[in-house]
Amino acid sequence: MATDTAGRFSPHMRGVTVTALASIMGIVAAVASSVVTAGAATAATDPKGVFVLGGAILVQFPVLQVVGIDMKDFSTKDYLYVAFMTFSLWFVCWGVLLSTNTTF
Template sequence: MATEQVSEQRSSHVRGVTVTAVATLAGIAAALVSAAFLGTAAKDQLGLAIVAGFVFAQLPVLQVMGIDVEDFSTKDHLYVLFMTFSMWFVTWTILLTNGVTF
């Protein structure tokens, strides 16, 4: 009985770490794609479309990694959206501030 609880806790922890890692890496990738396609034109709204595409692209990636996205609640979807957007925003801001071009 105790080992079942430990196993469930570990599984829940691994799920959380996986979802967080995929969301943050997707945000960084979205920022790099935004910088590559838009350069330093920060006024272009296409950047939001790029990050939205990366948010939606995560769900199949998570399924391939063994995460049951059918179990996601609204809170889980909002978490993925927030983490991806936050990392995109911070990374793209750093790239724009430093004038990085690809």
């Protein structure tokens, strides 16, 4: 139709972009949590690691806008998806880093 405007991303590319950014940010947050809690006696229980995760989740939404994702179309489900994907990758990667005593 003549009134429809083509978005910058197709629905498939929008989903791939959001998923890729959430996954990468989860891994980056895990490495950052490992760096931030490196000197702690019990790094796994240090709340600074969770603060890093929260920051990684919040910083994604402005980045998505800069990339060109239309944030007006985001529903609660989309926000929860980004948070869950970031948390999942952070949890697994930071768990591996803690288990192997990796330091940076």
